[in-house]
Amino acid sequence: MKKIRLSLYLLLSIILFSCKGNKVETAEIKGQRIAIDENIEPNASIEEFVAPFKEHLNKTLDSTLAYNPRDMVKSDGDLNTAIGNLMADIVMAQANPVFKSRTGNDIDMVLLNHGGIRSGLNKGNISTRSAYAxxxxxNEIVVAELSGEKINEMLTYLERAKTAHPVSGIQIEMDQxxxxxxxxxxxxxIDEDKTYFVATSDYLQQGGDNMNFFKDPVALHKVDYKIRNSIIDYFKKVDTLKVDKDNRFIRK
Known part of the structure; x- marks a missing residue:
């Protein structure tokens, strides 16, 4: 036992003495901020390689899909707007056939969010680029099966929001x-003893924009359909957009 202790003391002494001659210094790290702007010289070989892909992409994005007879912006209404109605109606029209083929049920209503409308639609030709803007x-379309009680929570949310959140399939009237x-x-x-199939985005269903009534639904169904793709597909199948403000969501 004494021999073991003596060996440990010797080993420790060797380590301590060997470390005395080593100096520990903090490494110096230098950095430089490089701005990514117009001052960076393009690489000619890379530009030449990318050019045909860029040309093809721009041609695809800018090809005309439909015609819009009037300017649409998301600020043109109190509780419903033409562009918001268009987006909600597109989700209903494009997602319902998929949902029904998988479940045998129809979507009852659609709720999206006003903030999710990221651009207007100008009068004139509408392209794939318009849909991306x-x-x-x-965001993907999902269908949440909500109880009538949750639908009433949704209405309370809309009362507090006082915002033109896009809806389809529901008629809401508010006072001043x-x-x-x-x-x-x-x-x-609304019947609290019934359940309703509500199409929305996966972002909102997970509580985005504080839409917590979407959480913990009776059931949740994926449609495997991006909202943007549904917009593009809708534009492809119509000649002229025919949507306006209406009485689906109003104050009296």
């Missing part, structure tokens, strides 16, 4: 103080 995010006086889905009042 309108919806640049990768933004209190709901009437709400109908498929021309029937």
């Amino acid at each position: 309108l919806m640049p995010f990768e 103080n933004y209190k709901v006086t009437s709400a109908e889905i498929d021309e029937e009042e």
Whole structure:
């Protein structure tokens, strides 16, 4: 035992003495901020390589898909706007056939968010680039099965928001103080004993924009369809956009 202790003392002494001659210094790290702007000289060989792909991409993005007869912006209404109605109606029209083929049920209504409208649509030709400007995010359409109680929570949320969140499939009337006086889905009042299939974005379903009523639904169905792709597909199948402000979501 004594021999073991003596060996440990000797080993420790060797380590301590060997370290005395070593100096520890802090490494010096230098950095430089390089701005990514027009002052950077382009690489000719890279530009030449990319050119045909860029030309093809621009041609695809700028090809005309439909015609818009009037300017649409998201600030042109109190509780519903032409562009918001268009987006909600597109989600309903494009997602419902997929949802019904998978579940045998129809989507009852759509709710999106006003902030998700990222651009207007100018009068004139509408292209794929227009759809990317309108919806640049990768949000997917999902269908949440909500109880009638959750639908009423949604209405309370809309009262507080006082915002033109896009809807489709529901008729909402508010008084001048933004209190709901009437709400109908498929021309029937909300029944707390029923459940409703509500199409929205995966972002909102996860509580985005504080839409917490979407959390913990009775069931959640994926449609495997990006909102932007649904917009592009809709533009491809119509000749002229025919959407305006209406009475789906109003104050009286």
